[in-house]
Structure formats: C-alpha cells, structure tokens
Amino acid sequence: MTESLQSGLLVEAFDAQLFRENAETVLSRLEKHVADLSIRGLELTDPARLRRAARALMTTERDRPAPFDEERLAAIVDLYIKTGIQVHSPGYMGRQFSGVVPLAGVIDFVSSVVNQPSSFYEAGQLPNVVERIMADELNRFIGWDPGTFAMITTSGGSLANLTALLAARNRAFPGVWARGSSELEGPARPAIAVGDDVHYSVARAAGILGIGEDRIVRLPLDAARRIDVARARPVLDAAERQGLNVFCLVASAGTTSVGAFDQLDELAVIARERDLWLHVDGAHGASLLVSDKLRPKLRGIDQVDSLAWDAHKMLFVPAPCTLLFYRDAKASLGAFRQTASYVFDEQQNIYTALDSGDKNFECTKRPMIMTLWTLWAIYGQALFAEKIEYLCQLTQDAYALVEKQPDFETVHVPEANIMCFRYRPDWLEEKDVAAFQVAIRDRIKGGGNFFISKVDVDGVAALRVVMMNHQVTTEHFQMLLGEIRKAGQEK
Ligand SMILES: Cc1ncc(COP(=O)(O)O)c(C=O)c1O
Known part of the structure; x- marks a missing residue:
C-alpha cells in the first residue's frame, strides 16, 4: 500500500489550518518590520556566527521529524529580517533596490502559494493577461502604436539587457544562432558601442554573446556624464576604421553610478544613420516615465529598439520584476529560436498566443507582473x-x-x-x-x-x-x- 509510505509529516506540511497559523506568525513580525521606521543601517554579522545561528535552527531529528515547532519558524523569520539591509529605514540610502510597497509583498506571497509560472498561458493565465495590460498602460508613456510593440517580463535588468542584445546580435548576424560564433568572424569584427558609465551587465552580455568584452566601444561622456553626442560620431568612425562592425548602441536612462540620462532623441539619430540597434538600459531610470514632470528626461524613448526597465527598483515591487520592451513586436522573437514540442505548439491558438516562453530566457518564470499590476490596479499611476x-x-x-x-x-x-x-x-x-x-x-x-x-x-x-x-x-x-x-x- 503506497499510503503506508506516508507519515503524518505530509499531512502536517500541507495542512491548511497550520498554514494559516504559520502565516499569522510571519505576518505579525512583518508588520513590526514595516512599522519600524527607526534609523538603521547595516549590521554586518560575521558569516561564521550567522552560519552557527542558522544551523542551530535546524531540526536534529534526521530520521523522524519533530512535531511542528512554531517557535522555530518565528526564530527563522526573525533572523532573516534582522540580518538584511533595513530597506524600509530612513537610514537606507545605499542601493537601488527598494523598500517595497507592502501590498506588493502580500501579492508576492499569493504568487508563491498559488505557484503559477508565467512563461506559458496555461500555467499562469492572469499573469499573462495582465502582462499585456501593463504593457499597454506603460506604453502610454512611451508612445508606440497599440499592437505594434511587445513587452515581456524577465528576471532582472541584467537578463533583460542580455536578451535585448541577443536579439540585436541575431538581427545583425542571423547565422550565429544555428552555426555558432564562427559566423562572427569576418573582415569586420562585431562590436557594441556604450557610454563609458554603462552597467557591467552590458559588458558581461558582450562576453556571453561571443562579441567579446574587448570589442566594446566606449563613448566619451559629457560634463553631465551622459554620452557626449558630439564626440560619439568620430569615435564610431574610428572604430569602423579599425575594422569593427558596430551593430548596436546601448544608451542608459539612469546610469548606475550617478543616475545620468543619455539623450535618447539625439542618439536615435545616430542609430538611424548607421543602422544600429538602439537599446536603452533603463533598469534604474525608466520609471521616471510615469511622472508627467520627469518624463522629458527620456525624450526620444519612442525611437529606440528596446528598453530594459526594472520595476523592482523605482516602481517599488519585490525583486525581480523587469520589463523588456521592443518597439517592433516581431523583434521580440529574435532573441531565441527554438522548437520544443513539449511546450511550443506550431499552430498558435487564442491561449498560446499569450505565451512568452519563446521570447524570454526562463522556462519556469515567476509571475512577477502580479505585484506591479495589483499596485497599478489599486493606486494607478x-x-x-x-x-x-x-x-x-x-x-x-x-x-x-x-x-x-x-x-x-x-x-x-x-x-x-x-x-x-x-x-x-x-x-x-x-x-x-x-x-x-x-x-x-x-x-x-x-x-x-x-x-x-x-x-x-x-x-x-x-x-x-x-x-x-x-x-x-x-x-x-x-x-x-x-x-x-x-x-x-x-x-
Ligand atoms: C543601469 C543598470 N542596468 C542594469 C542593472 C542590473 O539590473 P538587475 O540588478 O535587475 O539585474 C542595474 C542594477 O543596478 C543598473 O543600475
């Protein structure tokens, strides 16, 4: 009898009443955490001490699990909260991830329990629908024609940058996906142009994509630490003379170091002149688009080919929640080219038309849009x-x-x-x-x-x-x- 393989353990671990009690234990602690607005920085714990503290919280009964210990759960949560950066504190001014809107955490909790991975409509129906709704809502601030653009969610700005650059590389070098990096070896070597303050994930992407970190053409900055548009052209010309084929220009909307915004409208002119894919790393600053007052900092955003936008930074939802926009919906299919009969059907129907598994790297993907959409649904812009x-x-x-x-x-x-x-x-x-x-x-x-x-x-x-x-x-x-x-x- 297979039932004899089950102890009371499975019943306990999946018990709805106990789940509620656990949630209440956690909630009371989180409530205190959110309400605590004392000025606190970081208390760095010696990792060896923390390891001992974590070990001490683990059950020692290896063969026969102990009955559920609510105090152990409480202690785990206390240790977890205590040892992190206090992101809600007025003392926290250090990094770009935020103290989240608490309601977003509540929705993330729902996502964890209902577990609806969202690369495929059948697994995450509402997440996939609201992804389209949020794409339309946020496109109001970008300005593309409805139905012509695409947006996917992906696990972080670094992955969004990589995905967009992959689409750009595949457009410029269509043979690489199937035949590998030998296709990149020609008389002119592929290269990416970036502002000198670009985030390291872009250089990392160049390494991953077979372009090479050394083939990054660094454009000089002006006094405001934006790409110096006047000096960009001669640098690009010089790169060409040195045998580089620059196929993509990466601008930043909010650099990591100082939060500078490149002049997208001017860079779009350069990109058009030279047939470059213009990608904007807006991981930090794209969120300024939602402010009528601050939106002009991204003037020209409607002319770019792709935009990476971290909602887990300036839209105050739990990490990760990144939006990757493509001006041309077809371009969103350019990053990955795959057949996999267990998930991708050849003929689309009304359901599979909403799948994003062919456009994002992840197969199993967190339904990250749910936090953003819920806040948007309730509070709006x-x-x-x-x-x-x-x-x-x-x-x-x-x-x-x-x-x-x-x-x-x-x-x-x-x-x-x-x-x-x-x-x-x-x-x-x-x-x-x-x-x-x-x-x-x-x-x-x-x-x-x-x-x-x-x-x-x-x-x-x-x-x-x-x-x-x-x-x-x-x-x-x-x-x-x-x-x-x-x-x-x-x-
Ligand atoms: C401008 C910029 N791009 C990309 C990233 C990477 O984003 P993520 O941490 O979501 O991978 C960051 C992160 O700080 C950033 O500031």
Whole structure:
C-alpha cells in the first residue's frame, strides 16, 4: 500500500489550518518590520556566527521529524529580517533596490502559494493577461502604436539587457544562432558601442554573446556624464576604421553610478544613420516615465529598439520584476529560436498566443507582473509618480545642502535619485581623497545608522546615496552629513 509510505509529516506540511497559523506568525513580525521606521543601517554579522545561528535552527531529528515547532519558524523569520539591509529605514540610502510597497509583498506571497509560472498561458493565465495590460498602460508613456510593440517580463535588468542584445546580435548576424560564433568572424569584427558609465551587465552580455568584452566601444561622456553626442560620431568612425562592425548602441536612462540620462532623441539619430540597434538600459531610470514632470528626461524613448526597465527598483515591487520592451513586436522573437514540442505548439491558438516562453530566457518564470499590476490596479499611476517625484526632489535638496558645506564637494548635478559626493576636510591630502571616501563608507556602514554606497567617478572614489524611501527627509540627510564628519575624525 503506497499510503503506508506516508507519515503524518505530509499531512502536517500541507495542512491548511497550520498554514494559516504559520502565516499569522510571519505576518505579525512583518508588520513590526514595516512599522519600524527607526534609523538603521547595516549590521554586518560575521558569516561564521550567522552560519552557527542558522544551523542551530535546524531540526536534529534526521530520521523522524519533530512535531511542528512554531517557535522555530518565528526564530527563522526573525533572523532573516534582522540580518538584511533595513530597506524600509530612513537610514537606507545605499542601493537601488527598494523598500517595497507592502501590498506588493502580500501579492508576492499569493504568487508563491498559488505557484503559477508565467512563461506559458496555461500555467499562469492572469499573469499573462495582465502582462499585456501593463504593457499597454506603460506604453502610454512611451508612445508606440497599440499592437505594434511587445513587452515581456524577465528576471532582472541584467537578463533583460542580455536578451535585448541577443536579439540585436541575431538581427545583425542571423547565422550565429544555428552555426555558432564562427559566423562572427569576418573582415569586420562585431562590436557594441556604450557610454563609458554603462552597467557591467552590458559588458558581461558582450562576453556571453561571443562579441567579446574587448570589442566594446566606449563613448566619451559629457560634463553631465551622459554620452557626449558630439564626440560619439568620430569615435564610431574610428572604430569602423579599425575594422569593427558596430551593430548596436546601448544608451542608459539612469546610469548606475550617478543616475545620468543619455539623450535618447539625439542618439536615435545616430542609430538611424548607421543602422544600429538602439537599446536603452533603463533598469534604474525608466520609471521616471510615469511622472508627467520627469518624463522629458527620456525624450526620444519612442525611437529606440528596446528598453530594459526594472520595476523592482523605482516602481517599488519585490525583486525581480523587469520589463523588456521592443518597439517592433516581431523583434521580440529574435532573441531565441527554438522548437520544443513539449511546450511550443506550431499552430498558435487564442491561449498560446499569450505565451512568452519563446521570447524570454526562463522556462519556469515567476509571475512577477502580479505585484506591479495589483499596485497599478489599486493606486494607478499616481502612487508611483508621487513617490518618484518626491525622491528626485529630495535628491536635489540634498545636493543643495552638500553645495553649502565647505568641507564637502559635489561631483555632479543629480538628475534623478542618485547623488555622489565627497567629504574633503581641509586637512585631507589630495593623494588620500579616494581611500578616505572608502574608509568613510565602511565606517558609516559599521556605525549602524546609515547605509550608503561608494562608486568611482572619474577614477576617484566618491560617496553615493540612492534615495529610495519617501520616509527619508532632508533632516535625515543632514544627520548623515554629521555622521560622515564624525567618521572622518576616527583614526
Ligand atoms: C543601469 C543598470 N542596468 C542594469 C542593472 C542590473 O539590473 P538587475 O540588478 O535587475 O539585474 C542595474 C542594477 O543596478 C543598473 O543600475
């Protein structure tokens, strides 16, 4: 009898009543976590200590599992919450992932329990339908004709960049998919042009795609750290003379380092002149499109070939949730070319027409759109626009504050919610400036009140804040400046 193989364990692990109790245990802790707006940075735990703490929470009864231990569950959740960056805290100014809108977490919980992977309509019906709805909703801010463009979701901006560049490469070199990278060896070697501050995932994609990281043509930046349009043409001409066949230009809408926005309308002209695929890495900054006030920063977005847009950054939903748009719907089929009879039917019907498995890398894919769509369904554009506008204004105000401090220097005018600056007290020697910023960042992190990051700007380290929480005010930023001064005095 197969039933004899079952102990009470399976009954317990799948019991609905116990599930509810577990959820309540977790919920009460998460409620406290979300309500806790104390100023907290990062408390880095020694990994060996954390490993011991995690081990101590594991059942020791290997053969016969112990009865369910609610306290053990509570302790696991407590440890999980405690050891992460406190992304909801006003002290969190360090990275681009956000303290999520809590409702999005609730919907993600639903997604985890109902488990509807969304590359295929039959597995995730609502996710696939609302993906199309969100594509139309967000395209209102891009401006393509309904029915002519495509949008898929994918697991992160890095994968979206890779997927778009794959589509671009396959358009330029149609033989590579079937016959491999020998097809890339011709008199002119394939290359990608990027702004010098481009995210590392683009260089990584060039390595993966057989183009090679060394074949990246780095375009110089202007004073605002955007691609310098006037200097781009001569650099592209020189690349051609050196035997490179640049087939794709990658622009950034919100660079990782300083949040700069390339001039898409001007770059689109260059792309058209040279028949380049224009991809926009908008992982960070595409979300500014939802604000009527800030949308002009992406002027020309309607002329690009593809756009990567992380909703898990500036649309405040759990990671990952990335949207990859293609101006031409047909181009979305260009990244992958596959037959697999167990999932892809030759004849589409009304259901399989919504499948995205042929367009995204993942086979099993999280129904990530559900969080974004639910927030959009309930709050509409306004929630996002209000939060983004606040964060960008806060960053402007923080910039104005830094400008007024004689012992600090700004290194760029912030365009969005990222700002880099340096602490340079008058006793600091020029040769020590970079190392000092790194030391300050480490001390601030160790101090436990604020979490900030560091980035090299023009080869010299700078402090970096990313404003992701609307609970952060200029007073908090002023406190941070005070902590930086204090940290600077530590030996
Ligand atoms: C401009 C830019 N592109 C791409 C990425 C990578 O996105 P993800 O972390 O979602 O893979 C980032 C992440 O910080 C980014 O800032």
